Amino acid sequence: MPKQTNTKQKIIEAAIDLIAKEGYRGASVRKIAAAVGIRESAIYNHFRNKEEILKEIIAQIFTTPFEADDPEEKAKKGKSFLHQFVVAYKLISFDKKKEKLFRVLMIELFQNGGLRESFLREFHQKDIQHLSKAFFTMMQEGMIRSGDPIFMAQEFLSPLFYIRLQVSLLKIDNKSTAPIATQFEKHVDFFWESIAL
Secondary structure: OHHHHHHHHHHHHHHHHHHHHHHHHHOOHHHHHHHHOOOHHHHOOOOOOHHHHHHHHHHHHOOOOOOOOOHHHHHOOOHHHHHHHHHHHHHHHHOHHHHHHHHHHHHHHOOOHHHHHHHHHHHHHHHHHHHHHHHHHHHHOOOEOOOOHHHHHHHHHHHHHHHHHHHHHHHHOOOOOHHHHOHHHHHHHHHHHHHEO
């Protein structure tokens, strides 16, 4: 089983490299298999098709920083929880390989309905769910004002996505991202001040 898992991860890594270089259309299953050093048919032991590989990559790019953890327990740390979430999000945003894929993904989202559904499910809905649970816990603990935890989660997450988009736009034109590098942390401070009791 570990060998199978290792092969699956190698396929994902090869696909990431190829998609970042050649785009989604240019990264054929044949090229991915060649990069891994396996037969094309062996890929189908792990993935049904190329789109399924891309969906797995999306899940990794946009995974919530605390997906494996209990958000309710972590949320008891209040602002510290939000800061940890944002630091993890920032690290993903400045990762060169994932940043290239983010650009490709933005293009593909407008052309691929299945990919849009996967993106919304893997990124938006999971993060909103985890954050809303965290905000609900903070309300119960008397740390923040009462309100709609889902709306709070959306309000917290939306600027992070926008800052991430700015990072990509600046990098495309080889401009410095230094002016916005601290925006992630500043967002936490500003947001916390608006909801804290």
